Amino acid sequence: xxxxxxxxxxxxxxxxxxxxxxxxxxxxxxxxxxxxxxxxxxxxxxxxxxxxxxxxxxxxxxxxxxxxxxxxxxxxxxxxxxxxxxxxxxxxxxxxxxxxxxxxxxxxxxxxxxxxxxxxxxxxxxxxxxxxxxxxxxxxxxxxxxxxxxxxxxxxxxxxxxxxxxxxxxxxxxxxxxxxxxxxxxxxxxxxxxxxxxxxxxxxxxxxxxxxxxxxxxxxxxxxxxxxxxxxxxxxxxxxxxxxxxxxxxxxxxxxxxxxxxxxxxxxxxxxxxxxxxxxxx
Amino acid sequence: xxxxxxxxxxxxxxxxxxxxxxxxxxxxxxxxxxxxxxxxxxxxxxxxxxxxxxxxxxxxxxxxxxxxxxxxxxxxxxxxxxxxxxxxxxxxxxxxxxxxxxxxxxxxxxxxxxxxxxxxxxxxxxxxxxxxxxxxxxxxxxxxxxxxxxxxxxxxxxxxxxxxxxxxxxxxxxxxxxxxxxxxxxxxxxxxxxxxxxxxxxxxxxxxxxxxxxxxxxxxxxxxxxxxxxxxxxxxxxxxxxxxxxxxxxxxxxxxxxxxxxxxxxxxxxxxxxxxxxxxxxxxxxxxxxxxxxxxxxxxxxxxxxxxxxxxxxxxxxxxxxxxxxxxxxxxxxxxxxxxxxxxxxxxxxxxxxxxxxxxxxxxxxxxxxxxxxxxxxxxxxxxxxxxxxxxxxxxxxxxxxxxxxxxxxxxxxxxxxxxxxxxxxxxxxxxxxxxxxxxxxxxxxxxxxxxxxxxxxxxxxxxxxxxxxxxxxxxxxxxxxx
Numbered sequence: 001x002x003x004x005x006x007x008x009x010x011x012x013x014x015x016x017x018x019x020x021x022x023x024x025x026x027x028x029x030x031x032x033x034x035x036x037x038x039x040x041x042x043x044x045x046x047x048x049x050x051x052x053x054x055x056x057x058x059x060x061x062x063x064x065x066x067x068x069x070x071x072x073x074x075x076x077x078x079x080x081x082x083x084x085x086x087x088x089x090x091x092x093x094x095x096x097x098x099x100x101x102x103x104x105x106x107x108x109x110x111x112x113x114x115x116x117x118x119x120x121x122x123x124x125x126x127x128x129x130x131x132x133x134x135x136x137x138x139x140x141x142x143x144x145x146x147x148x149x150x151x152x153x154x155x156x157x158x159x160x161x162x163x164x165x166x167x168x169x170x171x172x173x174x175x176x177x178x179x180x181x182x183x184x185x186x187x188x189x190x191x192x193x194x195x196x197x198x199x200x201x202x203x204x205x206x207x208x209x210x211x212x213x214x215x216x217x218x219x220x221x222x223x224x225x226x227x228x229x230x231x232x233x234x235x236x237x238x239x240x241x242x243x244x245x246x247x248x249x250x251x252x253x254x255x256x257x258x259x260x261x262x263x264x265x266x267x268x269x270x271x272x273x274x275x276x277x278x279x280x281x282x
Numbered sequence: 283x284x285x286x287x288x289x290x291x292x293x294x295x296x297x298x299x300x301x302x303x304x305x306x307x308x309x310x311x312x313x314x315x316x317x318x319x320x321x322x323x324x325x326x327x328x329x330x331x332x333x334x335x336x337x338x339x340x341x342x343x344x345x346x347x348x349x350x351x352x353x354x355x356x357x358x359x360x361x362x363x364x365x366x367x368x369x370x371x372x373x374x375x376x377x378x379x380x381x382x383x384x385x386x387x388x389x390x391x392x393x394x395x396x397x398x399x400x401x402x403x404x405x406x407x408x409x410x411x412x413x414x415x416x417x418x419x420x421x422x423x424x425x426x427x428x429x430x431x432x433x434x435x436x437x438x439x440x441x442x443x444x445x446x447x448x449x450x451x452x453x454x455x456x457x458x459x460x461x462x463x464x465x466x467x468x469x470x471x472x473x474x475x476x477x478x479x480x481x482x483x484x485x486x487x488x489x490x491x492x493x494x495x496x497x498x499x500x501x502x503x504x505x506x507x508x509x510x511x512x513x514x515x516x517x518x519x520x521x522x523x524x525x526x527x528x529x530x531x532x533x534x535x536x537x538x539x540x541x542x543x544x545x546x547x548x549x550x551x552x553x554x555x556x557x558x559x560x561x562x563x564x565x566x567x568x569x570x571x572x573x574x575x576x577x578x579x580x581x582x583x584x585x586x587x588x589x590x591x592x593x594x595x596x597x598x599x600x601x602x603x604x605x606x607x608x609x610x611x612x613x614x615x616x617x618x619x620x621x622x623x624x625x626x627x628x629x630x631x632x633x634x635x636x637x638x639x640x641x642x643x644x645x646x647x648x649x650x651x652x653x654x655x656x657x658x659x660x661x662x663x664x665x666x667x668x669x670x671x672x673x674x675x676x677x678x679x680x681x682x683x684x685x686x687x688x689x690x691x692x693x694x695x696x697x698x699x700x701x702x703x704x705x706x707x708x709x710x711x712x713x714x715x716x717x718x719x720x721x722x723x724x725x726x727x728x729x730x731x732x733x734x735x736x737x738x739x740x741x742x743x744x745x746x747x748x749x750x751x752x753x754x755x756x757x758x759x760x761x762x763x764x765x
Contacts, residue, residue, distance in 0.1 A: 020520060131499065131500055131535075132530055132531075133535070162437045165535070166535030167535055168497075168499060168531060168533065168535055169497050192497070194494075194495065194496030195494075195496050195497065196496075196497055196498075196533070198499055198500065198531075199499035199500070235687075238652045266537055
């Protein structure tokens with residue numbers, strides 16, 4: 001979800017074709033196979049998020065060289081309790097409409113970078129998202145650069161959960177790498193039957209193994225991606241970069257920009273993404 | 283289209299209950315409250331479980347066109363048939379709008395397991411339709427409706443049920459109403475002829491049913507339009523809760539608002555000693571103090587509230603003492619009210635005119651008063667009287683208060699100062715804030731020129747209006763009469 005999403009629509013037209021050709025999921029395949037818990041934050045201690053687990057990325061992306069975080073997003077990320085806190089057993093990331101440091105919205109973006117970085121495993125979180133045009137909550141991972149020169153998308157991006165607030169029954173999982181990034185990412189939507197992502201908690205996860213990433217929501221496996229899929233999707237141009245390095249976890253709520261569109265008059269602020277836990281298994 | 287209750291069915295039900303109870307001395311512990319059928323379908327290719335004439339029109343005397351309703355075997359979203367509504371043009375002799383209800387043929391249905399009424403609809407034009415449920419033309423206890431914009435292809439409509447637990451025995455299965463299509467977008471309810479250029483068109487409706495979708499969320503009831511309002515008032519006053527609505531977010535991400543009965547709401551007062559509120563949202567202020575009125579629908583708190591500050595007992599103006607035979611009364615509960623009284627015959631933009639009742643006595647409140655004409659049928663000849671009386675209470679400190687008399691002249695028509703005349707009297711110096719002042723103005727004291735151009739000293743034979751003038755002040759007015 002990091003950058004260059006202008007061809008987003010094209011990507012979504014291509015995805016179903018790809019799936020028909022390449023993603024005949026085995027009905028008997030188990031949703032998860034990794035059950036040995038190796039890292040977790042249950043968000044049981046009220047206050048600021050545990051600094052042993054989470055760092056903050058502050059600002060509007062300018063400092064990182066990508067103003068609007070590469071997507072014309074409208075929010076300024078802070079580590080203030082107004083935007084991020086742990087209370088009543090959950091992590092609450094709150095997007096607010098307020099004038100702050102030249103932006104009209106504030107929110108928060110938490111990363112485990114430098115604190116918890118891991119290659120392979122089962123990464124899952126139990127999350128409830130906000131609703132309304134312009135909200136763009138996400139639970140995702142970026143690869144750790146080995147040198148200062150290494151940049152996205154070479155480092156690889158795994159989007160475990162993204163949602164846009166005006167599609168309350170739909171979430172999507174994606175991967176970005178060289179030859180399939182931004183609007184050309186490999187992605188699939190999952191639509192809930194008889195439920196919504198903003199009114200109840202759901203579990204979003206991946207199982208990441210050498211040469212395979214499985215995406216699941218609750219007990220449903222809905223996407224399984226391999227190097228062969230990347231080959232087919234990109235006519236052999238794309239490179240599977242997910243055997244290369246560990247990744248870190250990111251939780252954030254973006255507001256506006258290329259993907260969700262900007263908030264409208266009916267969008268209610270403030271609202272929060274609520275995270276019950278993040279767990280990592282081997 | 284008059285519906286008659288099926289007495290035989292009710293008798294049958296009573297018999298059944300009687301038999302069941304008479305079998306045992308005590309009610310069995312297995313007994314559960316009677317429940318009604320949960321049938322979801324209302325119309326598929328045929329009406330489902332509806333009365334024989336399943337469409338019951340609104341009253342044709344009110345303009346409803348009962349001929350405009352039918353079914354169509356050539357159009358259907360699903361299956362072989364749909365409901366066809368030929369929305370009449372404004373000049374249709376059978377009535378200029380179409381609407382009515384579908385009613386359950388039995389004793390009602392238990393809809394507590396559903397969260398929406400859904401149907402498919404399309405129009406021959408992109409008009410609009412009011413649709414809903416809960417109206418049965420008997421008790422109309424839980425009506426809900428929404429305005430739906432039509433497309434020229436089939437679209438699914440979702441009407442959220444605000445609190446399904448209320449609908450344990452609902453007979454009102456469907457309601458719709460539609461009027462002619464405003465081609466030029468120039469309809470103005472205040473100008474009857476603005477509807478003349480509208481056209482009739484056709485609406486098809488299919489697959490009407492109640493559903494448990496599970497994909498509706500963020501239900502939000504509102505009272506007072508979702509605003510936290512404040513009101514300073516006196517004990518004895520009554521206020522109706524207004525601005526009620528309910529909005530839910532649809533699976534498409536769109537917000538759908540509905541109109542709904544106050545019966546879905548549970549109202550409460552933070553201090554029932556100061557103000558009480560009935561099941562229908564009528565607030566009665568009892569004594570001095572503070573109370574806040576809030577409401578819930580099911581377990582959802584409504585946005586909006588009314589914080590009432592009561593300053594104490596309201597004192598009405600003193601009753602007049604003259605016998606009625608000695609006065610010409612314009613406005614008073616003590617005397618009769620003049621024929622055709624209009625307390626806002628003409629006025630400035632932005633004025634607020636309200637009749638209020640305290641302890642059974644009505645008075646008029648003007649807020650943001652620039653000017654207002656009090657009028658009545660024809661004109662009155664007051665040349666035989668010497669004074670005009672008004673009881674006035676100024677609510678905004680220091681505001682001006684001027685009384686003018688407008689005489690229409692011998693032609694009895696308000697057509698300027700050819701034969702008409704007008705004059706004013708400035709009573710500002712007599713005003714006392716928040717206290718009644720009895721003004722007794724000699725009729726030969728209206729010497730000032732008027733805002734509309736009267737020269738002063740009006741004739742008294744054909745008085746058509748009493749005009750009150752201020753600089754945006756607020757006033758209470760009672761007991762206006764000549765003597």
